[in-house]
Amino acid sequence: MHVLGRHFGSDEGAITDGANDGSGGDRIPTVRLGSFLARDGSAGAAVGVDADGPHAGVVFGKRGTGKSYTLGVLAEGLGAARGVSPVVVDPMGVFGGLESAGGRVVEPRIRPTAIPPEAWPDLLGLDSAGGPGSLVWRVVAGAVDAAVGGSERSSDSPSLAAIRERVATADAPADDRRAAANHLRLAESWGVFDAGAPPVERLAADGAPTVLDLAGAPEAAAAAVVRAVARGLYDARIRGALDRLPWLLVDEAHAFFGGVADPALRTLLTRGRAPGVSLVCATQRPGALPSVAVSQSDLLVAHRLTAERDLDRLAEAEATYLAGDLASRLPAGTGEALVVDDATETAHTVRIRERRTPHGGGSPCASGTEAAASAAAKSEDP
Numbered sequence: 084m085h086v087l088g089r090h091f092g093s094d095e096g097a098i099t100d101g102a103n104d105g106s107g108g109d110r111i112p113t114v115r116l117g118s119f120l121a122r123d124g125s126a127g128a129a130v131g132v133d134a135d136g137p138h139a140g141v142v143f144g145k146r147g148t149g150k151s152y153t154l155g156v157l158a159e160g161l162g163a164a165r166g167v168s169p170v171v172v173d174p175m176g177v178f179g180g181l182e183s184a185g186g187r188v189v190e191p192r193i194r195p196t197a198i199p200p201e202a203w204p205d206l207l208g209l210d211s212a213g214g215p216g217s218l219v220w221r222v223v224a225g226a227v228d229a230a231v232g233g234s235e236r237s238s239d240s241p242s243l244a245a246i247r248e249r250v251a252t253a254d255a256p257a258d259d260r261r262a263a264a265n266h267l268r269l270a271e272s273w274g275v276f277d278a279g280a281p282p283v284e285r286l287a288a289d290g291a292p293t294v295l296d297l298a299g300a301p302e303a304a305a306a307a308v309v310r311a312v313a314r315g316l317y318d319a320r321i322r323g324a325l326d327r328l329p330w331l332l333v334d335e336a337h338a339f340f341g342g343v344a345d346p347a348l349r350t351l352l353t354r355g356r357a358p359g360v361s362l363v364c365a366t367q368r369p370g371a372l373p374s375v376a377v378s379q380s381d382l383l384v385a386h387r388l389t390a391e392r393d394l395d396r397l398a399e400a401e402a403t404y405l406a407g408d409l410a411s412r413l414p415a416g417t418g419e420a421l422v423v424d425d426a427t428e429t430a431h432t433v434r435i436r437e438r439r440t441p442h443g444g445g446s447p448c449a450s451g452t453e454a455a456a457s458a459a460a461k462s463e464d465p
């Protein structure tokens with residue numbers, strides 16, 4: 084099998100995730116991605132992704148070209164590979180099928196202290212230089228200090244209600260206190276903050292895929308979760324609190340750059356590999372990702388793209404060793420992708436393998452609705 088992301092030439096000893104029963108041995112964890120796609124459309128040799136070391140990757144593609152599906156293929160494979168632990172950010176609710184491979188779908192809860200004081204005004208949609216915003220910043224900072232310097236013990240994180248009470252009694256103009264309290268009350272209604280939430284590393288403790296179900300969550304709530312989880316996994320590896328190498332797989336990743344989650348994702352992109360944290364960002368809008376997402380990635384999987392801005396972002400990946408432009412090499416079929424591998428300095432067309440677990444995505448079609456099914460049943464009645 085050709086192994087993407089592995090620096091040494093030989094893939095001897097590589098195993099496919101399907102064969103990896105976690106029984107150990109000297110074999111190297113590898114996630115089977117698919118097969119090379121020949122010019123005549125026939126499938127060639129198997130292609131896998133190295134899961135022995137940490138990586139940063141991007142998966143690009145227009146709507147419906149298979150990028151969520153590809154992320155699911157990675158999650159399945161990582162869930163079966165030794166020593167790693169995939170955590171999937173699922174804003175559209177399409178990864179629930181991973182449960183049939185031993186995964187779990189969770190409605191994520193995070194501690195208020197997982198968001199640093201300076202990020203709270205932005206999170207609540209307040210100007211950090213304005214009265215209510217600076218009040219929230221100050222009160223959260225005070226609450227964190229009071230809670231033993233933001234220690235990791237769950238009992239040490241203040242609840243949002245406690246922070247709101249501090250706001251109510253703070254030395255600040257009444258209007259500012261009222262506005263700040265209202266925004267905090269709104270954040271409480273998101274249902275993601277919980278002072279007693281387990282530490283983030285628990286999400287990655289046993290290697291089974293963990294799906295963070297954010298379908299229907301307000302944008303700011305989802306961003307808070309991504310920030311807390313990305314930073315939490317990184318910190319846990321630095322502290323030595325997580326044995327496995329976590330892989331954070333983020334679908335609809337464009338939604339998480341430029342906001343509250345941005346600094347934590349950038350930390351993983353630029354510094355995540357040192358402590359062993361991998362990040363894979365999937366998006367239909369590569370042009371909305373920062374350049375650093377591409378420049379730091381050692382693995383790029385590109386399904387079909389057509390918008391100029393998105394193709395421009397792809398062009399940034401054109402290292403000098405790649406002859407010709409990548410855009411002209413993008414395959415057209417669903418589930419087909421151009422894969423650029425920094426480790427071996429190559430670009431290949433690949434057919435992504437089929438999922439072993441159900442995929443929840445796909446374009447809605449009228450013929451697939453219940454109404455259409457019952458109409459069809461009626462027309463078959465004698």
Ligand SMILES: Nc1ncnc2c1ncn2[C@@H]1O[C@H](COP(=O)(O)OP(=O)(O)OP(=O)(O)O)[C@@H](O)[C@H]1O
Nearest residue numbers: 145146147148149150151152418435436437444445
């Ligand atoms: N490798 C594949 N093998 C077989 N079918 C695939 C493959 N990739 C995608 N498909 C099919 O294409 C459909 C669309 O794929 P997917 O949901 O991943 O699209 P997407 O690019 O993520 O779109 P969206 O932006 O809407 O999420 C899937 O439901 C699946 O039926």
